[in-house]
Amino acid sequence: MFASVKRIVFRKFKEAETKLHELNYLFWECTTRCNLNCLHCGSDCLKDSSFKDMPLGDFLPALDTIESPPKNFTVVLTGGEPLLRKDIELCGREIRKRGMRWSMVSNGYLYDEQKHISLLNAGLGALTISLDGLEDSHNWLRNNKNSFVKVDNAIGLAASSSRLNFDVVTCVNKRNFHELPEIYDYLISKGVKAWRLFTIVPIGRAKSNQDLILSGNEFIGLMDFIKDKRKDKSIDIKFSCEGYVGEYELNVRDSFFFCRAGINIGSILIDGSISACPNIDRSFSQGSIYRDNFYEIWQTKYQPFRDRTWTKKGKCANCKDYRECQGNGFHYWHGEKNNALVCHKELIEQAKYVRNAKS
Amino acid sequence: MKRNWIRSIIGGLSFASALFIFQACYGTPQDFQTDLLVQGQVKSKTSGLPIQGVKVSVADNMQHEYTDNEGSFSFYTELLDQVTIRFEDVDSTQYGSFADRDTVLTNIGNNVYLDIEMEEK
Numbered sequence: 001m002f003a004s005v006k007r008i009v010f011r012k013f014k015e016a017e018t019k020l021h022e023l024n025y026l027f028w029e030c031t032t033r034c035n036l037n038c039l040h041c042g043s044d045c046l047k048d049s050s051f052k053d054m055p056l057g058d059f060l061p062a063l064d065t066i067e068s069p070p071k072n073f074t075v076v077l078t079g080g081e082p083l084l085r086k087d088i089e090l091c092g093r094e095i096r097k098r099g100m101r102w103s104m105v106s107n108g109y110l111y112d113e114q115k116h117i118s119l120l121n122a123g124l125g126a127l128t129i130s131l132d133g134l135e136d137s138h139n140w141l142r143n144n145k146n147s148f149v150k151v152d153n154a155i156g157l158a159a160s161s162s163r164l165n166f167d168v169v170t171c172v173n174k175r176n177f178h179e180l181p182e183i184y185d186y187l188i189s190k191g192v193k194a195w196r197l198f199t200i201v202p203i204g205r206a207k208s209n210q211d212l213i214l215s216g217n218e219f220i221g222l223m224d225f226i227k228d229k230r231k232d233k234s235i236d237i238k239f240s241c242e243g244y245v246g247e248y249e250l251n252v253r254d255s256f257f258f259c260r261a262g263i264n265i266g267s268i269l270i271d272g273s274i275s276a277c278p279n280i281d282r283s284f285s286q287g288s289i290y291r292d293n294f295y296e297i298w299q300t301k302y303q304p305f306r307d308r309t310w311t312k313k314g315k316c317a318n319c320k321d322y323r324e325c326q327g328n329g330f331h332y333w334h335g336e337k338n339n340a341l342v343c344h345k346e347l348i349e350q351a352k353y354v355r356n357a358k359s
Numbered sequence: 360m361k362r363n364w365i366r367s368i369i370g371g372l373s374f375a376s377a378l379f380i381f382q383a384c385y386g387t388p389q390d391f392q393t394d395l396l397v398q399g400q401v402k403s404k405t406s407g408l409p410i411q412g413v414k415v416s417v418a419d420n421m422q423h424e425y426t427d428n429e430g431s432f433s434f435y436t437e438l439l440d441q442v443t444i445r446f447e448d449v450d451s452t453q454y455g456s457f458a459d460r461d462t463v464l465t466n467i468g469n470n471v472y473l474d475i476e477m478e479e480k
Contacts, residue, residue, distance in 0.1 A: 076386045103387035120422055121434035125390030163437040165388045240384040265383045277383050
């Protein structure tokens, strides 16, 4: 009863948020160059050296179109690997000069003590570093024998700063799934306060590598692991907001599933395209900073993001949880967009059905 | 404004703790929003000329920066009740030789500008 009321109120909240569509979070895909060659490249971020880094001078006029940004407005520098940019500190300082905050997603390879200090000096406020397992499995996914040593150092530095809101993200796959308890202990030993776990989207290179994709049983194992570890509160562990997880909602993260792409989250991509999260199909681009006023586009377009009734097709057409899920994470709609690439709820239900049938 | 009010009420009623502190799935957490911009210029007390190469650091913290050829520095650091900024001549006699000094900041807002004079040794 209480849960139902919460669900209904949250639905209303989502409607209000969608109507308001306040821009709180802007990704800037400032480079698509990368110093690693990950097995899952093209899944959640992209490496493409054919693009030059977007000049800061191209990005700032777009940023300056934003009228009265809210206090918590953040520019999130992403890539590729943002630390490959030589002017990253200058980018950060220019953002701060405008009264805005900035943060960064990094693979940690170039994050040494000198870089840590220069980024803090430039007003870096939040940081996410990817760790995809213990040494062997991290190096395997990152396709680089030194990547764990580098990321281990980066995590230690970032965790030592009380100024930084820092978390570690892990792409859970078949290789690191059984290591989760050890990774958990490792992160606590490093002083990490927050850990977010993902699955890998079956696009890019990940599409043809079955080692990267969890089975239904493994996915349930992941949900149970997060649910269990959230009870001891040693670390703020959560499942990412990638998708709706049915019966596990509120057990694996702080609030109900709400994909805010295009509602509170926008992006400026490497070619100037205006969109939402960078892992969303690029055909959803709403304009270009090279021909449009960014904020005008934010205020007047983004219809597919703010009215998701078009996703009520394929496996979503007759789903009883559609109002809670609304087509799952927006990044699961690719290509012809006839069906969501992944339905976490279906994955859970099918695996539980098979388990029950066997027992 | 009205919409923001409605948003807060509904958000509060849904009893979810992270409604406004969200992060995109492949993005970062949101900033704590508690930092301090420390800017200023370091000059020689005797000559009044700017001093280059002075190490400006936050005590008990690895953060530091060096003054440029105009004696200027600028960095963000954690906002605390009290922040000690340390000025050290670490380049031997390259730009003169000056005595180190500390400046203790209290009751500060989100930014502070410091005019620092260092005495020649």
